[in-house]
Amino acid sequence: DQQVKQNSPSLSVQEGRISILNCDYTNSMFDYFLWYKKYPAEGPTFLISISSIKDKNEDGRFTVFLNKSAKHLSLHIVPSQPGDSAVYFCAASAGNQFYFGTGTSLTVIP
Amino acid sequence: NAGVMQNPRHLVRRRGQEARLRCSPMKGHSHVYWYRQLPEEGLKFMVYLQKENIIDESGMPKERFSAEFPKEGPSILRIQQVVRGDSAAYFCASSPRTGFSSGNTIYFGEGSWLTVV
Numbered sequence: 001d002q003q004v005k006q007n008s009p010s011l012s013v014q015e016g017r018i019s020i021l022n023c024d025y026t027n028s029m030f031d032y033f034l035w036y037k038k039y040p041a042e043g044p045t046f047l048i049s050i051s052s053i054k055d056k057n058e059d060g061r062f063t064v065f066l067n068k069s070a071k072h073l074s075l076h077i078v079p080s081q082p083g084d085s086a087v088y089f090c091a092a093s094a095g096n097q098f099y100f101g102t103g104t105s106l107t108v109i110p
Numbered sequence: 111n112a113g114v115m116q117n118p119r120h121l122v123r124r125r126g127q128e129a130r131l132r133c134s135p136m137k138g139h140s141h142v143y144w145y146r147q148l149p150e151e152g153l154k155f156m157v158y159l160q161k162e163n164i165i166d167e168s169g170m171p172k173e174r175f176s177a178e179f180p181k182e183g184p185s186i187l188r189i190q191q192v193v194r195g196d197s198a199a200y201f202c203a204s205s206p207r208t209g210f211s212s213g214n215t216i217y218f219g220e221g222s223w224l225t226v227v
Contacts, residue, residue: 006152032214034215036218041221041223042220042221043114043116043201043218043219043220043221044153044201044218045218046215046216046217049215089152089153096141096158096165096166097155097158097166098143098155098216099155100145100152100153100154100155101152102151102152103152103153
């Protein structure tokens with residue numbers, strides 16, 4: 001049973017525009033959420049996180065929004081750059097385990 | 111390099127052989143996680159270990175797969191009698207402490223790519 005879902009397998013965005021990646025979860029016990037970025041043949045790298053007590057966290061061009069009532073979080077990248085092209089995984093945690101989505105492949109077109 | 115170290119990066123095994131994947135966590139980290147990524151799929155949790163203890167192995171296949179994290183040395187993911195379906199990328203991650211409510215983060219290694227021929 002997939003507790004964390006990324007329903008868009010791919011997304012293409014023009015350079016300079018906003019990229020919005022979405023993630024839904026089913027378990028209301030999740031209290032910490034993270035986004036990871038992954039290039040081919042490399043391990044995922046941590047990007048940004050948010051605690052369930054917040055609804056927004058910003059770090060430079062990256063902002064994560066959390067809507068607990070909808071069990072939905074999103075990652076906004078603005079402005080998007082070609083180097084942002086990668087697979088983005090969202091993850092949710094309760095206790096000692098992370099649950100990952102299936103990833104969204106972002107392509108930023110120059 | 112103080113990151114999570116995995117080796118080998120690439121491993122080719124014939125069906126029926128054994129595969130051993132090693133993971134050294136980041137310095138100061140005592141919690142290790144193994145994830146598997148099958149082609150065209152996301153990251154699937156396999157096992158969570160602390161030194162000398164398996165904490166959660168709910169994601170491990172019941173047969174042929176085992177993991178350990180000894181008091182000294184790296185964590186080992188062992189796959190016996192490999193089959194073609196075991197071909198995947200295996201990622202190790204580590205964290206400094208239990209629980210993530212306080213903002214803990216896990217850090218991944220570069221991965222080990224297993225190919226079964």
